Every structure is written in structure tokens, then in C-alpha cells.
Amino acid sequence: MKQSQLFTKTQRNAPKDESSVNAQLLIRAGFADKLMAGVYTLLPLGLRVMKKIENIIREEMNAIGGQELFMPSLQPKENWLKTGRWDAMDDLYKVKDKSDREFALGPTHEEIIVPLAKKFVNSYKDLPFAAYQFQNKFRMELRAKSGILRGREFMMKDSYSFHLNEEDLDNYYEKAKTAYFNIFDRAGIKDQTYLTFASGGTFSKYSHEYQTATPAGEDIIYICGKCSLAINKEIKPEVETCPECQGKDFREEKAIEVGNIFKLGTKYSAPFDLSVKDEKGEKKTLVMGCYGIGLGRLMGTVAEVYHDNRGLIWPESVAPFAVHILSLNKNAEAEKLYNELMGKGIEVLYDDREASAGEKFADADLIGIPCQLIVSDKNMKENEVEIKNRKTGEKSFVKFSAAEIIKNLNEKK
RNA sequence: CGGGGCGUUGUGUAAUGGUAGCGCGCUUGGUUUGGGACCAAGUAGUCCGAGUUCGAAUCUCGGCGCCCCGACCA
Numbered sequence: 001m002k003q004s005q006l007f008t009k010t011q012r013n014a015p016k017d018e019s020s021v022n023a024q025l026l027i028r029a030g031f032a033d034k035l036m037a038g039v040y041t042l043l044p045l046g047l048r049v050m051k052k053i054e055n056i057i058r059e060e061m062n063a064i065g066g067q068e069l070f071m072p073s074l075q076p077k078e079n080w081l082k083t084g085r086w087d088a089m090d091d092l093y094k095v096k097d098k099s100d101r102e103f104a105l106g107p108t109h110e111e112i113i114v115p116l117a118k119k120f121v122n123s124y125k126d127l128p129f130a131a132y133q134f135q136n137k138f139r140m141e142l143r144a145k146s147g148i149l150r151g152r153e154f155m156m157k158d159s160y161s162f163h164l165n166e167e168d169l170d171n172y173y174e175k176a177k178t179a180y181f182n183i184f185d186r187a188g189i190k191d192q193t194y195l196t197f198a199s200g201g202t203f204s205k206y207s208h209e210y211q212t213a214t215p216a217g218e219d220i221i222y223i224c225g226k227c228s229l230a231i232n233k234e235i236k237p238e239v240e241t242c243p244e245c246q247g248k249d250f251r252e253e254k255a256i257e258v259g260n261i262f263k264l265g266t267k268y269s270a271p272f273d274l275s276v277k278d279e280k281g282e283k284k285t286l287v288m289g290c291y292g293i294g295l296g297r298l299m300g301t302v303a304e305v306y307h308d309n310r311g312l313i314w315p316e317s318v319a320p321f322a323v324h325i326l327s328l329n330k331n332a333e334a335e336k337l338y339n340e341l342m343g344k345g346i347e348v349l350y351d352d353r354e355a356s357a358g359e360k361f362a363d364a365d366l367i368g369i370p371c372q373l374i375v376s377d378k379n380m381k382e383n384e385v386e387i388k389n390r391k392t393g394e395k396s397f398v399k400f401s402a403a404e405i406i407k408n409l410n411e412k413k
Numbered sequence: 414c415g416g417g418g419c420g421u422u423g424u425g426u427a428a429u430g431g432u433a434g435c436g437c438g439c440u441u442g443g444u445u446u447g448g449g450a451c452c453a454a455g456u457a458g459u460c461c462g463a464g465u466u467c468g469a470a471u472c473u474c475g476g477c478g479c480c481c482c483g484a485c486c487a
Contacts, residue, residue, distance in 0.1 A: 009438085010449095011423095011424065011425090011437090011438085012424080012425080012436095012437060012438085012449070013424060013425045013426095013437075014425090015424075015425085016419085016420095016424090016425070016426090016479090016480085017419085017420090017478095017479045017480055018479090018480075019480060019481070020480095034479090036478085036479090037478085037479065037480085085487080088487095089487070090485080090486095091485085091486070091487095107487080108487060110487080139486080141485085141486075142414065142484080142485060142486085143414090143481095143483090143484090143485080143486095145480085145481080150486085200487070207487095218486095260487090262487080264487090267487090268487095290487085292487095326447095328446070328447060329446080330446085355446090355449090356445085356446060356447095356448085356449070356450055357446060357447045357448065357449095357450095358446090358447080358448040358449045358450075359448085359449045359450090360447095360448085360449090361447075361448045361449080362448065362449045363449080365448090374447080376446095376447065377446095377447095378447070379447095386447095
């Protein structure tokens, strides 16, 4: 994409009403715009990052047999009454239509997927299965905060698995754990993301959170020095030794909860009487698991983990573009290179604006595309392109040819 | 929901009772082009409502909004 065509612009100053790093940088660089507290528009650059994250998650969910679907946000009150959450959940958005009929704006989708499963699942032979979606969730947070990390409307991947018995759930749950680590690995934050014991399991004693250690985190976790499993502060008083390795050595870190998986048991299947006949003809209420990842929160977390004083530094896997061409001259070379790279399927942002070199460098560093290609008269004298790594600042010069550039990029992977 | 802070052009700020000013952006013209260039001329603002006062961005009351701390967060 040509940067001159991009309708968003960078801002030199951070907005005064944002103090979190993720919001300051994402807004300054033109990835997001705040509509109101806890509600953000994703701008073209931000949406590209979100789609990258979404695709990583989709691939990993498909790999463990997840089937993608899409459920509504506007939901009938009756379903929520059935589980008791119409009254019990105080962050539920409730809306009325003209005839005073009430609806919920979905904060999660157990109330929808369980009745849905009931329509199709009749036999133990239909089990197990897992379904997932990417959907905006609505939660009436009393206090939205930390930029895009805690919003009132936010994109979430939620999956639900359905099983005949606990053993089968355990089996799938372990697969989900692995898939989640793959996701955080591919998003570039594996090294600082910890599997964390937390409260909230209705079936097992604990649920599992994926917590990414960063000073911007809202949660406090205790990381076992021996096996790197972590324990959320909310349950630490109950847990003296590491449940995994019996270690007693913990270090405290602030962390962001980027994912959470639960064994739900029959908590939601029972109210809707979601059951099948087993091999002996006996009625069995289904056992469920649920698995969530906040995509916006993941994006914000990556921003918190990867930035410097000049701006964002995206991992290649989630960067809005693979390369950023900075044209410092008025000749046609940069445009040619742009077309050639695009022709080879490379995602390119091309800074073709009438702007000073310094402004282009500053904006490129702010936007944080991992690889900058600098085309200038100086470099063209040698018939070269300068390749600059956003993260390390390392520069290399290669022949002015798309093939040479691609070769160089591949060598660095 | 409790506590604290804040609300001035698109954005960041100054003006503490007396002419709403500055940087950036944007527009026009010209000169520039390897780390947010320069000159000139323009553009645009006191969150909303009430009150005090000769006079309110400034003081008072109410509302709305935003940020931070806490509580809350299947």
C-alpha cells in the first residue's frame, strides 16, 4: 500500500487522555482510535495486525479440530435467565426494543452455543466436538482501563468443547493448552507468557490463564523458579507449593491475562439439559470446556512487550506489513521496487509521501514494520538498497533488485 | 461504585477575574530533501447548563466526558 493513500496519519504527540503505552503508541501510529472509554476503532493498520493474529489463532484452533462458526451478539433474555446470569452477571449489557422486550449484548456465548448444540447433538456418537468463533464481546466494565487491554467492547476468540465424560474433556483440554502455547509462540510472546493457575474452574479446582509478564499488567503472578508454571495472586494464599513440581521458589511479576481456559463441567449444559444417551442407553449430561483469547488484548500486549522510545516494533508474524519502503528521492526507483515486491506477494507499505527524510524515518520507526528498505540517491549511486532492521537498527546493503532483497529477508529468518 | 486528577482550535499546551497566545498539523506560494527542514501569508478553540461579577477559560453549583488508584472482572 502506498502511504500517501493511507487515510490515517501519525501524530507527533500522544493524546493527553491516554497514559498506557499500548494506547499511546497505537493511537499515535494510526492503528487505533478511541471512540469512548474502553471502545476503540481499529484503523487500517491495526486491523491488519488483528487479522494476522486472528489467522494464527484460526490455524491453531483448526489444528485441534475446532470448527469455526459465528454467533449473534444480540441475544434473547430467556437464555440468560435459564443459567441465572441475567441477574447474577453485573457486567451484562441489557437492551430493550420498542415493545420493551429485553436482550443481552453477548459478553460470552455459553448461553447461545449450548442450546445450539442441543439441536444437533443427540447421541454419544456425535461427541466430542469443539466449535469456536471470533466475535465482539460486550462487558459493562465499571472501569475500562489500560488502553485496549480492558475494554467494554472487544474482539475475542471463544471456543467451546463438548464431551461425554471428564476423561475426554481432559484429553481435549491438554490439546488446547498446547494450541495456546503455539499461538503465543507465533505471536512472539512465548518467552514471557506463563501458564498460570487461577480461580474460576467450576469443575476442576483451578482454571488456567496465560499470563504475559510486563510492567503494564493488571495481574500479579508468582512464577515458579523451578518449572516456570505460575500462580495468580488471587489464589496464591491457597497454594504454597507449585502444583506441577512442588517447588517453593517463586518470583513475583506483573502480567497481562492474554488467554484463559476453563473446564466448565456441566455448569451450562445442565440448565439447558444438553445430554445424550451413552452406549448403555443411559442419559448423560455433556461435559464442557471453554477457551478464550482476547485479540485486542493480545495486540496491546505485543505493543507493551515490543516497543522502544521511538515507537512500535512488531514481530514479523503480526506486523501490518512485511517491509516498509522509504523513498528519500524523487526518482522512480522506489516505485519500481514497490511494484516488484508486491508482484512477488510481499506485503509492502511504501512511503511515497512528499515529506522530509527525517519525518519518514520517524514515522517508520513509530509504525514499527520490522524491515525498512531505504531508497535514496546516495544508495542508488551504488545501485543498492539499504535494509534496516527496526528492532536492532542493523543495516545491510544489497543490490537494487527485488530478488536480492527477498533472498536477504529469507536468510534472516 | 468510593477516592484523586483533568476538560482551551485536529493535536499538545499557555493565559488564576480584564486583548484567548504559542508549537505541531492543515491551506497557499517559494526554497529544501539521510533522522520530525526553512521563509511568508492563512485556517481553527475555552465540554454543556445555570449562577456570581461592570467583566469568567479562570470563581460557585449542577451535568457530561476522559485518565489514574481502589473495589469488581464467567
